[in-house]
Amino acid sequence: MSKIDKNPVGHINLKDILHINVSKINSLNSGVTWGFELTVPNRVYHLYASSEQERLFWIEGLTSKITKVKKSDEKGGLVGFMKELQIKKDGSPSSSPYKVINEYASGSVISNSSFNGNDDTDEEPDSEMSANLSTLSNKTRLEKELENKENIIGKLKEEKLAFEQYAKELADEKAQILMENKIMMEKLDTQSKDLLEKKILNLEIEIQELKQDMQVLYFDLSEEKELTENLIKEKAHLEKVFNSEKKDLENKAEEYQSAKIKAIELMNSGSYETKESKTTNWSLLFLNLQRASSKYRKERDEYYQKNTRLKKQMENILVLVEKQNPIICKYTESLEKLKKNKNEFESILGRITYCLPLYNSEVAQLLAFLSGSVSDIDSTTTSQSISTLNDLEFYDLIKNYKYQKNTLDEQYDFGWIDFSLNTSSSNFISNSSGENEPLIEGDTVQESKEILKKSVEYLENSLNTLTLGNQELLAKTLPQEYTEQIDNLFQVLESSNKKLIESKANLKQVELDINTLAIGLESRDEYEYKMEIIIDKMEPYLHGVSGVEDSDSLIKEIEKLSESLVSSTNSFKSQSADTDNKIKELEKTSDNVEELISSIFTNFFSHQQKTLLETLDGYLCQEKALIEQQVATPFKKLVHCLLSVKKKCILLKALDELQSKSTKAAAYKAQEDDQLDMMVESVINMFQQKDQQDSAAASAQDQYYDTPIQWVIPPNFQRIDHGSYLFGTKKISTSILAGGLVVRVGGGFMKFEDFVKKYGKIETIKIIKLPNRKSMSLNLKRQSMSFGSTKNLQSFSPDKKIINRPVSRTGNYQVV
Structure with a gap:
């Protein structure tokens, strides 16, 4: 309905309207004709608008109005917004009342009035109707904004529930993956241990990625929650401002109506006479004042809007930068894992190389003891003949090693021990690991020195065979090319992380400057308040009330207020120009940040980088497993057996000392x-x-x-x-x-x-x-x-x- 007849006939009761919907006729849904239907009992009205936006406005406005009317149990009312003002002329029984019908159609205001008086007074009802219509238009606009924001809040809540459901699905998927992993662990045998550990590692990486995704989702939900809270606060603020403005307008309307009635009564009674000649053009003064106020409000609102847009842009950049932290952490974990494998590769060879001469030294001292090189078993030299200085190194080497006896060891009777570090047999007696320490195999049946000597000789020959067969593997080092590549990866990571930290620091400083900018009025504008006071004072002059002389003080106040408005308008223009410059600088900073992020993705997550990391990690894991299998594990077994024999020798010496003391x-x-x-x-x-x-x-x-x-x-x-x-x-x-x-x-x-x-x-x-x-x-x-x-x-x-x-x-x- 793009047009409404200026002489409406009949009316539609709002409570009788059943529903409003878009027209089902295709010809009324395109071009300049956009139809909608108004359904009442036993009848359907077909209406149309000139655009789709206008049709949507009518549908939403009528629906909202019908809902409010039904809630408040109002009966009747015309389509649109209607007010009737009943005003009678004193002393004129035949006078008819004013009747004002306000129809809000397509953003235009159509009014109809009738009055049986002089034509000079027709302007007064028209100005009153304009003020009322302007108030109602602002009210409708604010109500529509509030409804839109409530719809946005509802959608955000639905999205939040969807995100929570998605997080729950991720948790269920994680539990399912853990269950599948447990079933796989039970089915696999010991031969596939390496493959199983690799699969477990991959699953842990996937779990970490899922956790990071959940953190990102949580961050997004927090951001949406913050936006929702801001919308709620803004809604409350708008409601507060609307109520305040509505109350002020109602008070002004009442005062204006009262003053107008009094003025009309005075004019009819003839108590005052209008001056024939006016020295001041009050209408021109009022027009200039209104024009200055309009420019001031325009510049002020534009300034606040630019500041709001600047803060929003700043928040988006900070969110973009913060999202890079999980990416950097993920890549850092990959490099740390690579570095750990490299250190373990070098550490295994280094520890074995370091312990080889210590092992030979232990073998030599045990052979000397078992051969009876020192005849006096109770002498100080004999008590110190079995040294324990190297036991700490050996124990640290085999602390996680689990000894498994095989058929070749049966003739030498090696068993698992918890070796305690002692410097002599007497300390061995007092510093043993405790009464809960398990007895080593064969403790209660002591072997002779000859059998123990054969065991030590067997361990010596086994080490010689091990070292001769793996000389090339023991001398192996990490290729220089791989070392340089790993160092280069850490340098790129450090450089990118440093640039990202610098960008964040700069953005934080810019954010502090932007936060000082105002984005709205904290209280009522002082100029608007002064405008209302001066307009109230100008009202008698504007209506041409007789007997009122020009006021020089009022004219000075008007001129002073106009100058203040012009000065404030220029100040807002200057501040708005500064905000434009900051927006441009922030856009450049945003481009630099996006370029840095793009380079991070190129350096860290390109196909070439992934291939390089996989190659280095695969090489280190393969070499480490080869060293563990062929050198480290056999050597740890030999060290364990050596310590077992050594403990038996210490025990043998302790028994010798006790027997000797018992004899003497x-x-x-x-x-x-x-x-x-x-x-x-x-x-x-x-x-x-x-x-x-x-x-x-x-x-x-x-x-x-x-x-x-x-x-x-x-x-x-x-x-x-x-x-x-x-x-x-x-x-x-x-x-x-x-x-x-x-x-x-x-x-x-x-x-x-x-x-x-x-x-x-x-x-x-x-x-x-x-x-x-x-x-x-x-x-x-x-x-x-x-x-x-x-x-x-x-x-x-x-x-x-x-x-x-x-x-x-x-x-x-x-x-x-």
Whole structure:
């Protein structure tokens, strides 16, 4: 409906309109005819507009108005916006009222008025109607803007929900990938371990990429949230301004209406006479003042709009720069991984090369010890003959190595150990790793020096075979070309990162300057307020009220306000020109940033760069795996076996020292009133005398280094009660049977001499491995207080497994 008749006939009740929709006739949807339909009960009105935008305006405006009318339960009203003003003339019973019908069609205002008075007063109702229509037009525009912003907020919320759903799908996909990875790990065997690790690494990289994508999505959602909050704030501000302006206009309209009625009454009564001659053209003054105010508002609004556009452009550039951080991090991780592989490649060869002479030195000192180069086993030289200075290096080399025994090692009896660093056998006894330390295989059955010597010789030959067969691999280094390429990649990364940091710093400085620019009024404009005051004062002069003389002070105020408006307009023009310059500079900065980002993508993520990274990483992984398989793993196994033999040698030396001390120590002193204890003393003295004779015979025949350890009395051997003794970690029960000293073992008896030869060394080794001799003595004292009688003594059972555990009185023996 592009035109509306100036003499409307009839009306349509807004509550009766069922719905409004676009016309279904194709001929009314193109060109200059854009139709829409208005449906009421039992009838359909076909209307048209001159453009599609105008048709959309009518549909949205009528729909909004119908909704508000139905909500407020208003009954009736014409299509459009209608107001009626009933004004009667005093003393004129035949006068008809003013009737003002405002139709808002296609942005134009059509008015119809009737009045039975003089023609001179027709201008006053027309000016009133113009003011009312202008107010209603602004109200409609603000309502439409608010509705559009509410629609935008709804769309943004829908997008937010979509992003959250997408993030949830990503999390589900991640969980599914982890589940598939777990199933693959269960199905694959040990032979495909390298391939599986590579697949796991790729999956972890994909997970990292998904996490980065989720971070980007979260950042976008945060930005959308911030925009939504800004829109809500702006909406609240507009509502506040609209309400304030609406209230001011209503007050002015009431005052104006009251003054107009009074002026008309005075004119009709003849109390004032209009001056025949005017000295001042008030209409011209008002026109000039309005023109200055219009220019001022125009320049002010343009300045604020440019500042808003400048800030928005600045925010877009900062967002673009921030989005490069995940890209730089991703590429940095790739290079760090490459550098890690390079360092591991060089470190493996370096550590093996460093440990080779240390290994030979250890072999030499063990062979010297096992060959009996030092005859005096108790001398200071012998105590220091097995050095532990290199054990820290060896332990660091094999700390993550898992020993696997094969058939070739069975004859040498190598086993896994937790080697503790000690400088002598005495320290070995007191600084052992603890009572929970597992016994190495063969600890309870001590090998002879000859067997241990053969084991060391086997380890020496194995190392020689390993080094001779892999001389080329041990001397291998990373090609100079690859080293230069890796260094070049790090230089490019550092340069790009430095430029990006500089750009961000410059942008931050520019952002601080831009944030100082105003983008709107924080409070009411002072010039608009002054304009309202002066217009109120000019109103009598503009209407030509009789008896009002010209005011020189008012004219001066008008001239002063006009000058202020012109000055402020020029100031806004100057500031707007500065903003234009800043916009141009920011566009240049934006071009530089985009060029830098383009170069980052070219340098980091081109096909050539990806191929180079894959080539370098593949070469390093292949060479590292080859070194691990052929050199590192066999060498770690040899080092482990060497430390195992070394610990057995230290244990052997400790047993030698204990046996020697037992032989040279004072005889066991029994209690005189205990016949059984005196027999135990005689048996132990017999052991010492026999051992001295065997040692003398071995020395005479030069058989020192292979002399076996026949017997060892545990160093904590002591009497607890009659017939009850502490023997290592066990409590034994002795008695006299058939004239001989016996020990109860299980359901039978064993001679005391046989018992010492069979279990003395085993119990001594266990005592050696206890962490603290003092704490052991305290436990012995506590146990001795509970052994007041022999009723609870039970026999020793060799069938039980020998382990370290707390005291138990439920078994066949007691453990300290």
